[in-house]
Amino acid sequence: MNKLLLTASAAMLALTLGGCGQKAEQTTDAVANSASETADTAGAMAANAMVDAEQALTPTPGGQEFVNKAANTDAYEIAAAKLAQTNAASPDVKAFAAEMIKAHTDSTAKIKAAAATASPAMVPDAALTADQNDELAELAKKKGAEFDDAYIEEQVDVHQTALAMMRDYAEKGDTPSLRTAAGEIAPVVQKHLDHARSLDK
Template sequence: MKHTLVLAVSIAALSLAGCKKSEAPEGNATATTAASEDPMTGAMAPATPAATPGQTFADTAAASDQFEIESSKLAATKAQSAKVKTFAEQMIKAHTDSTAKLKTAAANASPAITPAPKLTAMQQQTLDDLNTKSGAEFDAAYAKAQADAHQMTLDTLKAYSANGDVPSLKSFATTLVPIVTAHLNMVKGLAKS
């Protein structure tokens, strides 16, 4: 009798688990993992669409500008070297201008794109680390952070310039490649001095 009860409970549990399976075809696994049940109505909410390559690029570019501006604002107050402070002022202006150009290029996309300048975990960690430093130690850390950030940005711009899917963003990327290259060369010179 005890074994029959355990068997009956097991079958009931398996039957209930089977009721929760999605009825989507096997090839549509993403829709089943992204869709969620509305707790009020019990209806399935539509899956959130994945970001388009254009949106991803715009978000990455916006975050890059945001990081450059925020880290350079720190340099304006924490740097010891006049060269570092001057470079930081140039980066604030250049990346503020870049953000304005990005917004224009994104607005000209069809459909329009709104860049979201959310810093990556690595960018936020770098800012937090820079905030703990001052003087010559800050100058060295800032120069390294700027060199790394500009190299990553340059790589992203070159890739999107070559293979981008949104013409206005592709043009933006192409226009910025020589500017970011110049910034990278400037910061490499800064690190040597």
């Protein structure tokens, strides 16, 4: 009888401890996931604060300056993305680059249309700056994982600057049609920035 009670007690204890172990493991996983989500949120908030700071520190460009900056940013993005399609190693980076070609081609069309309806009408100048040409030349020297790292890091920087410019112009720009276009483009740039940050991890 005592032996039977001892066996039953031992079985109950084993089940209880097993359950505790499983609960502890689940709790640990939940805490780890929560910590990871909190870190991601904090990182995104800090990065968005940087965009806000950049926006606050940069004077709002006039209409022609805005369309030129938007156009050469799009041209740079498309050129860098084409490099990524041949030099990148990661399928995720190549997919991001394909997304950039489409999105920045669309953005160029939107800015051109808005500039054409402005009064007076404007024509964007998409000529790359010396810095943009230098950056492309540096990227072109890299291949594989080294390229992936450099390209995505640059994409985070470029999209932070572009987002600050679009938000600022949408809020304070001097040409209504361009303000509307900037307001429509800004959320798309935010998505690209978030995507680039996720790849940068």
